[in-house]
Amino acid sequence: MKHPVDVHVGKRVRHRRWMVGMTQQQLAEKVGIKFQQIQKYETGMNRISASRLWDIAEALSVPVAYFFEGMDGADAAQTTDAGMAGVPGDILGDKEALELVRSYYAIPENQRRRLFELARVLSDAAA
Template structure:
């Protein structure tokens, strides 16, 4: 039975794979395993060994630490947000969020900065109106 850490690591694996636009098969091929094993990792049914986690991190172009980010907040994830600046844990699982992130990183550096400035200005306008 998977524990909360296995589930967290599996969710992070799925999130990064999707963000990269990779299929389970493509990731499995990159590390030399079957896609069914990726499925088991992502749902937390199978634990990921340290060496496999290292290989997965390399295939996904991230540091191994990525998989553990947010673990200290695991208990707090079920609590309501303390203020409007915090986002819920489910927002990063939404297809729309992933599409937005992909589109953002397809932009050049200057348009990305301008888009970020626009988003911040819109947030400030919404705060002033309230």
């Protein structure tokens, strides 16, 4: 049976890997394991040892604590805010949303600001 902490940590590994545009194979090579093991970690099927989590954190350029963020229920509180109505609690679990975020940050700052303002106006108009 999967432990909720293992599932959460695995999701955080997957999200960070997607955010940096790394494949399971690339992460596995950096850590020195097979990509199938990364798959098992990301689904929570296998637990990640402390030393392995340290290696994964270094490969993904985040502190180890990153993988535990949101375990205190803060994420659940955010999704109930009025501004988050209709947004899934695990928004980065959606590949389209993740690709949108990645693309957004690839846009130069001044254009990104204008795009943000446009999105805000459109969402206000739709409400």
